Amino acid sequence: MKQVVQNYKSGELALLDVPAPECKPGGVLVRSDYSLISTGTELMKVSEAGMSMLGKARSRPDQVAKVLQSVASNGVPATYRKVMGKLDSYTPLGYSLSGVVERVGAGIDDVAVGDVVACAGNEHALHAELNWVPKNLCTRVPDGLAPRHAAFGTVGSIALQGVRRGESQLGDVALVIGLGLIGQLVVQLLAASGVSVVGVDPDPVRCELAERLGAAACGDPESAAVESCVAELTGGHGVDQVYLAAGGGSNQPVELAARLSRDRGRVVDIGKCRLDLPWNAYYGKELDVRFSRSYGPGRYDPEYELEGRDYPIGYVRWTERRNLACFLDLVARGRVDVEPLVSHVADFDDAVETYRSLKDGDLKAVAVLFRYAAPAGETAGAAAPAVAVPPVRRGGAASVPARPGTGRSAAAPVRLAFVGAGNYATSMLLPHLARREGVELSTVVTTTALSAVNAKRKFGFAEATTDLDAVLGDPSVDAVFVVTRHSSHAELTRRALLAGKTVFVEKPLALTEDELAGVVSAVEESGNDRLQVGFNRRFAPLLREARKRFGVRTGPASLRYLVNAGRLEHGSWYLRQDTEGSRFAGEGGHFIDTASWLLGADPVSVYAVAASGDEGGGDLQIVLRYPGGSTATLSYVTNGSPAFPKETLDLIADGKVLRLDDFVRASVHGRRRWSSPRLSRVRDKGQRAQLDAFLRAVRTGGPMPVPLESLVATTAATLAVRTGLAGGAPVTLERTR
Known part of the structure; x- marks a missing residue:
């Protein structure tokens, strides 16, 4: 061996x-x-x-x-x-x-x-x-x-034994010095015990991670923000426990522990750091210094x-x-x-x-x-089997504008260009943008001259052309909409990002792992991360209201999503799997994004089974696993009754159930029951609200509506369905660094 x-x-x-x-x-x-x-x-x-x-x-x-x-x-x-x-x-x-x-x-x-x-x-x-x-x-x-x-398990036991030695109680405030592996686990264990945690580490990435995992606040040991946070949380008395999870030869951790501890507080040494205790400080507060011996009683016996x-x-x-x-x-x-x-x-x-x-x-x-x-x-x-989730690195070439939208006047209209003017663009996007105050439809680009002219006439574009390079090179265009067939999305998005444009691309972002990596590489090369994918369901007003009524989730959740997709008409270009990808690859990102938004995380693995063995035409059962033990089961079926609603969703957690019935009605069952009135008009699946958020980001230069990391993770999870069907096993979504 x-x-x-x-x-x-x-x-x-x-x-x-x-x-x-x-x-x-x-x-x-x-x-x-x-x-x-x-x-x-x-x-x-x-x-x-x-x-x-x-x-x-x-x-x-x-x-x-x-x-x-x-x-x-x-x-x-x-x-x-x-x-x-x-x-x-x-x-x-x-x-x-x-x-x-x-x-x-x-x-x-x-x-x-x-x-x-x-x-x-x-x-x-x-x-x-x-x-x-x-x-x-x-x-x-x-x-x-x-x-x-x-x-x-072992490192978790080390962290757990350290927390036990601190004898924390519900409502305590603790300071964790050192946010490496042990420190991150200590933060989570304390937070799970009802303790407010402040973390200290010179690495801002580790501080950010600890805050995502439950810390109230984190910062550099030299930062005044840490001391002010401790003062605010403790009323100026100091923390109840300090957990030393740092290494190295500096005596700063034990000095900081004394300064931020309350009178008769406890200092627990979990790591191996220098312990030259400042006698006056520790004696003056009568601090209780304890050691945590590895995994717990029995160690070294x-x-x-x-x-x-x-x-x-x-x-x-x-x-x-x-x-x-x-x-x-x-x-x-x-x-x-x-x-x-x-x-x-x-x-x-x-x-x-x-x-x-x-x-x-x-x-x-x-x-x-x-x-x-x-x-x-x-x-x-x-x-x-695994599918890579490429890391988003924001580099930047000096020749490309650092952040589209930051230099524009807030009073100037947002100038938009459309690449593609097919059925979806003309029915679901352009009606919300045409003749809208503060928006100017600058140019429409299509592969055929007549379709460009039709879009110009119907929606009021200033120009119609077949020359994409002219649009990408036009400095007056603030944002580019990519609304073409699936096979061209990734390349057009990549070119627009490299040209320094803010980009709205309809799903899917990419059809292969290489295409996805190419888009992410364009972000790194250009420094331009201003990208939105048309995942509109998370913006649907009815679903957002239901999520608000459901409240904050504390435990793992089970989510069930039934998509009664129905059969495609003969000759639909969605069936051209060799060039346009499968039907699920084209629209599955909608449902994965909705599940991830409701669960507040990105999936870590995907397991897919096709009833017919054919991803393109058969029914699919997909299980997504999320951090924290949550799961989402997505049933994508094509042979159901057209009289049945297309999308029904149930979210179950913490003794509560959220139900969505095809964006017509929603309800929450728990300690208090809430039910929306039945919508009598056309279903609102969030297209307008999504465009509002996108235009606001373009106009102000503020954050994009959905983090780029989430867009990449959802696309990778969608691609993992095909990988899973081919291999017959769960697919890990590997996040590289």
């Missing part, structure tokens, strides 16, 4: 072929699915291995003391040989993983062969294809929890860890193993979300290069996972 090792003397990292471990009594043999790189603990070890001998000595004064004691007892030559022998050996890396039990040792009766388990321990849960793990260092993974999320002797629950409520099981349960129930922490997933064969990229700073990450050959639930010997 293969295992990641390091030579502490030379710093060499290697992926070695080593003998597989035996299955001994008192434990289980586990084949790894995913293992987690601790970007704090493990990278510190990797960095230390690359130091000079003097540097190693300075970083580990405890080991130096042992060496000096050995010199006194055994002499210099013997001690030298002993130390060099130990340094010049391969040592393992890793301590947190998930996998499948292959064999069960004697004395094990609560785990069976085939069970998915989470494992802990820096001698047992290693970055290796096979590990023997003692009973008290592994636990079964709850049903439905993804193996990649279960791999966080060989009778517990190796011999399997549990502590009675009446005396020790939370042991290592019980902490591990508790954290997995929190993730499975959506109380803790680890998916946003996954910065990168690497194949195990690329382990050495991944460590080097992390050490050199080429890979910026909170958490990195190694993916082994065949994770649970996936076909052995086959790579798990």
